Amino acid sequence: MGIKFKLEKDWHTYWKNPGDAGEGATIKWNLSPGLSASSILWPGPERIPVVPLMTFGYNDEVVLLTRITSTEKIRFPLKLEAEVTWFTCKDICIPQEGVVDVEIEEGEFLASTHNTELKNYMSMVPTTFTGNLRVEELDNKFFVQSVSPGDEQYSNVYFFPYEYGLTSYTKDQIYEKNQNSFTLEIEASEFSLDLGMFEGIIETSTPEGKKFYSISYPLKTDKSESNTNVFLLIIFAFVGGLILNIMPCVFPILSIKILRFVEHSENSSANTLRYGLFYTLGAVLSFLLIALLLVILKSSGENIGWGFQLQYPLVISILFYLFVALGFMFMSNLVFGSSLGNLGSFAQVKNESLESFLTGVLAVVVASPCTAPFMGSAIGFALLQPSLNSFVIFFSLGIGFALPYLILSIKPSLLSFLPKPGAWMETFKQFMAFPMWASALWLLWVLSGQVDKDTVLLVLIGGLIISLSLWLLEKNTSKKLGIKWLVRLLVITLIVGSISILPTEYSVKESRAERPGYSEALLNEYRDSNQLVFLNFTADWCITCKVNEKVALNSQEVISVIEKKNIKYLEADWTRKDADIARKLEEYGRTGVPLYLLFPSVGDPIILPEILTKDILLDYLNELT
Amino acid sequence: MQKTFFILIFSLLSQFIFSFVQNDEAAPDFQLLDSNGDEIVLSSFRGKRVVLEWTNHGCPFVAKHYKSGNMQSTQDFVKDKNTVWLSIISSAPGTQGYISPKKANELTASRNAFPSHVLFDPSGVVGRKYSAKTTPHMYIIDEQGLLKYQGAIDDAGGRGFMSKDLLKANNYVKKGLKELASGEEVSSPVTKPYGCSVKYSS
Numbered sequence: 001m002g003i004k005f006k007l008e009k010d011w012h013t014y015w016k017n018p019g020d021a022g023e024g025a026t027i028k029w030n031l032s033p034g035l036s037a038s039s040i041l042w043p044g045p046e047r048i049p050v051v052p053l054m055t056f057g058y059n060d061e062v063v064l065l066t067r068i069t070s071t072e073k074i075r076f077p078l079k080l081e082a083e084v085t086w087f088t089c090k091d092i093c094i095p096q097e098g099v100v101d102v103e104i105e106e107g108e109f110l111a112s113t114h115n116t117e118l119k120n121y122m123s124m125v126p127t128t129f130t131g132n133l134r135v136e137e138l139d140n141k142f143f144v145q146s147v148s149p150g151d152e153q154y155s156n157v158y159f160f161p162y163e164y165g166l167t168s169y170t171k172d173q174i175y176e177k178n179q180n181s182f183t184l185e186i187e188a189s190e191f192s193l194d195l196g197m198f199e200g201i202i203e204t205s206t207p208e209g210k211k212f213y214s215i216s217y218p219l220k221t222d223k224s225e226s227n228t229n230v231f232l233l234i235i236f237a238f239v240g241g242l243i244l245n246i247m248p249c250v251f252p253i254l255s256i257k258i259l260r261f262v263e264h265s266e267n268s269s270a271n272t273l274r275y276g277l278f279y280t281l282g283a284v285l286s287f288l289l290i291a292l293l294l295v296i297l298k299s300s301g302e303n304i305g306w307g308f309q310l311q312y313p314l315v316i317s318i319l320f321y322l323f324v325a326l327g328f329m330f331m332s333n334l335v336f337g338s339s340l341g342n343l344g345s346f347a348q349v350k351n352e353s354l355e356s357f358l359t360g361v362l363a364v365v366v367a368s369p370c371t372a373p374f375m376g377s378a379i380g381f382a383l384l385q386p387s388l389n390s391f392v393i394f395f396s397l398g399i400g401f402a403l404p405y406l407i408l409s410i411k412p413s414l415l416s417f418l419p420k421p422g423a424w425m426e427t428f429k430q431f432m433a434f435p436m437w438a439s440a441l442w443l444l445w446v447l448s449g450q451v452d453k454d455t456v457l458l459v460l461i462g463g464l465i466i467s468l469s470l471w472l473l474e475k476n477t478s479k480k481l482g483i484k485w486l487v488r489l490l491v492i493t494l495i496v497g498s499i500s501i502l503p504t505e506y507s508v509k510e511s512r513a514e515r516p517g518y519s520e521a522l523l524n525e526y527r528d529s530n531q532l533v534f535l536n537f538t539a540d541w542c543i544t545c546k547v548n549e550k551v552a553l554n555s556q557e558v559i560s561v562i563e564k565k566n567i568k569y570l571e572a573d574w575t576r577k578d579a580d581i582a583r584k585l586e587e588y589g590r591t592g593v594p595l596y597l598l599f600p601s602v603g604d605p606i607i608l609p610e611i612l613t614k615d616i617l618l619d620y621l622n623e624l625t
Numbered sequence: 626m627q628k629t630f631f632i633l634i635f636s637l638l639s640q641f642i643f644s645f646v647q648n649d650e651a652a653p654d655f656q657l658l659d660s661n662g663d664e665i666v667l668s669s670f671r672g673k674r675v676v677l678e679w680t681n682h683g684c685p686f687v688a689k690h691y692k693s694g695n696m697q698s699t700q701d702f703v704k705d706k707n708t709v710w711l712s713i714i715s716s717a718p719g720t721q722g723y724i725s726p727k728k729a730n731e732l733t734a735s736r737n738a739f740p741s742h743v744l745f746d747p748s749g750v751v752g753r754k755y756s757a758k759t760t761p762h763m764y765i766i767d768e769q770g771l772l773k774y775q776g777a778i779d780d781a782g783g784r785g786f787m788s789k790d791l792l793k794a795n796n797y798v799k800k801g802l803k804e805l806a807s808g809e810e811v812s813s814p815v816t817k818p819y820g821c822s823v824k825y826s827s
Contacts, residue, residue, distance in 0.1 A: 016784070020758045020759065020822060021758060021759045021819075021820060021821055021822035021823075022821070022822070023782070023783070023784055023786055023819065024784045025784065026784045026785040026788075050822045051825070051827040052753065052825060052827075053758055053822050053823075055822070085784075085785060085787055085788065087685075089821075091720065091721065091824065092683065092684075092721045092821070092824075093684065093685060093686075093821045093822075094685065095685040095787045097787070164817035165815070165817065190647075190756070191647075191775075191815045193815065
């Protein structure tokens with residue numbers, strides 16, 4: 001069934017997503033028993049700009065279709081009635097409503113003009129797109145890419161979203177037609193509502209007219225990824241907390257404290273347990289307080305625009321410095337804030353439950369001179385985590401820190417099994433430098449994937465300067481205040497200097513410059529020596545090429561396979577149309593880019609698809625012989 | 626210096642282009658005449674919350690919100706809550722909704738509405754600054770002058786609007802103000818505005 005809306009000239013009514021303003025029609029069917037109606041089958045809409053806005057609808061005329069189905073044998077005459085509401089708009093809008101009905105008698109089918117009209121509009125109702133389609137989201141833009149289904153060549157493609165908050169309605173979409181595929185570049189909505197799905201219809205133009213297809217593609221949401229390692233981090237934090245206890249400046253204090261409580265409790269196990277619990281409470285709360293401060297710092301940081309994401313070269317380099325410095329602090333006798341250790345004596349209060357609580361708090365503070373390196377790494381990791389995880393990590397750290405004491409307060413007899421404080425603790429502390437430096441190495445490896453090798457060297461030099469600065473601080477024991485401050489000033493200058501040289505931008509792509517450009521002679525040279533060759537025809541203005549490069553060609557896996565198999569990579573840059581390159585393209589029946597050719601050691605080249613994914617490209621590269 | 630230069634260029638450009646203001650950013654300041662002939666400056670309300678309502682009495686969507694009493698009930702909700710309500714008309718001269726100050730006051734009285742001020746923006750400069758698309762299109766600005774909400778007045782948008790009971794709809798403006806008053810973040814800070822297009826001069 002079709003309901004026809006015949007509007008006066010220049011008036012329009014709306015599609016199911018009206019765009020920036022207006023509303024689509026509603027149809028409520030009153031049907032004979034046994035009949036049921038589908039939802040409205042909307043023909044593909046037109047763009048109706050209302051400067052500066054954009055709406056989607058139908059000018060002059062539209063037929064909205066409904067599929068009526070019957071579960072039983074139809075009894076004639078059939079009565080169909082529809083209550084319709086809709087908006088008719090030009091520069092102003094008028095809400096309208098009406099009832100239409102029809103009675104159908106039994107009889108022969110007669111083709112009428114209405115029938116042609118229905119068929120016409122039916123052909124404008126979108127069908128599911130059968131082409132191999134994908135959607136990439138890069139830099140606030142969506143790239144809809146597809147191999148054209150069948151032999152269809154679209155002169156233009158336009159996307160209409162189903163929902164608000166996905167793509168921009170007003171900005172132009174850029175359509176790029178390739179040999180047998182297309183790329184459509186669409187600006188994301190100014191307000192992203194994280195819909196999770198890229199859904200809507202595409203309008204394709206061919207010489208025969210317009211056709212509409214519905215498309216639906218799940219979008220990557222990278223929010224769920226960070227949860228995978230939380231459990232591991234909790235364990236690390238817990239073990240870290242345990243290890244904190246045997247740091248040289250914590251262990252002696254704790255032993256004394258434990259003995260004190262054992263004496264005070266006069267062997268009443270209920271009392272010792274209570275002190276143990278209060279101590280645990282004090283320690284855990286202090287750690288949670290640190291987590292709270294961190295979260296506040298982090299969110300205020302995000303408010304002023306710096307995110308702590310591991311992807312940024314700057315963040316990775318600073319973490320590298322941090323871990324180099326932490327390792328150095330474990331290895332040396334360098335301590336910060338050693339005067340805090342004296343605070344321990346303040347914890348002697350009359351109320352013993354309160355005293356145990358304060359001891360817990362102070363153990364965290366007191367321990368800080370030698371726990372700073374540990375806390376530093378915990379803070380470093382917590383900053384990269386969502387806020388909730390930071391609390392969990394520090395909670396776990398606190399539990400780990402307080403647990404030995406809690407166990408001892410339950411069973412004081414275990415005290416005799418504890419090793420005596422001594423030189424071994426210093427040795428252990430120095431050993432802890434190596435995990436720190438191992439972390440620094442790992443960060444450097446991550447960084448090497450993001451920036452070129454000169455920048456990596458620069459960061460390494462920075463690490464050297466940081467170590468030198470810390471060494472200067474350690475040896476800075478001059479009695480003369482002037483000299484002492486002079487050295488400190490020098491150290492600060494050095495540290496600030498080494499941070500200021502850090503990379504803020506990704507620079508790995510500059511290595512592309514090292515890749516040789518295409519020339520017929522070079523290609524022949526490689527071919528004559530039976531080398532594997534990957535020939536990439538690209539241009540700066542080619543959207544498909546750029547998406548392929550970002551998604552597939554420049555991925556770490558692809559680069560490493562190309563290196564491993566010693567495939568010669570040649571780039572034919574057609575940004576400024578070059579006669580030699582044009583001739584080569586013509587050889588393969590092409591008039592434009594992209595074109596990807598893979599030359600095996602012997603024989604004709606393989607022509608790769610125009611739309612590359614990492615997996616497709618890796619398959620081809622791995623099979624190349 | 627460079628920054629000032631960019632701000633200058635940008636604010637010049639924003640007179641002509643449709644710009645977008647994001648939540649948690651400073652709401653663009655403006656100075657407009659109200660229906661009593663007074664100059665109203667947005668920044669003079671710092672320390673109070675401000676609700677902006679884009680309106681056009683001829684728009685059937687707006688008409689329904691006033692006829693059902695939904696808009697008035699929302700205005701009533703903000704009363705005595707340290708909140709200013711500014712109704713803004715961005716209709717260009719000769720288009721629907723462009724009215725005289727006298728007519729605006731008559732409308733307010735006849736509809737039993739109580740906006741703090743009805744403002745005129747016939748050039749559409751302020752509407753474009755806020756990328757106001759529809760009537761109604763609602764914005765909430767907090768005491769610090771930061772934009773906290775933009776979108777529809779409620780969730781009654783979508784097909785079949787004219788037959789919906791607005792008083793039963795989920796009112797985003799009331800909800801947002803409630804959340805702000807209790808120190809929370811606005812839970813749905815951006816919603817799809819619905820209604821007639823704002824009748825800008827093209």
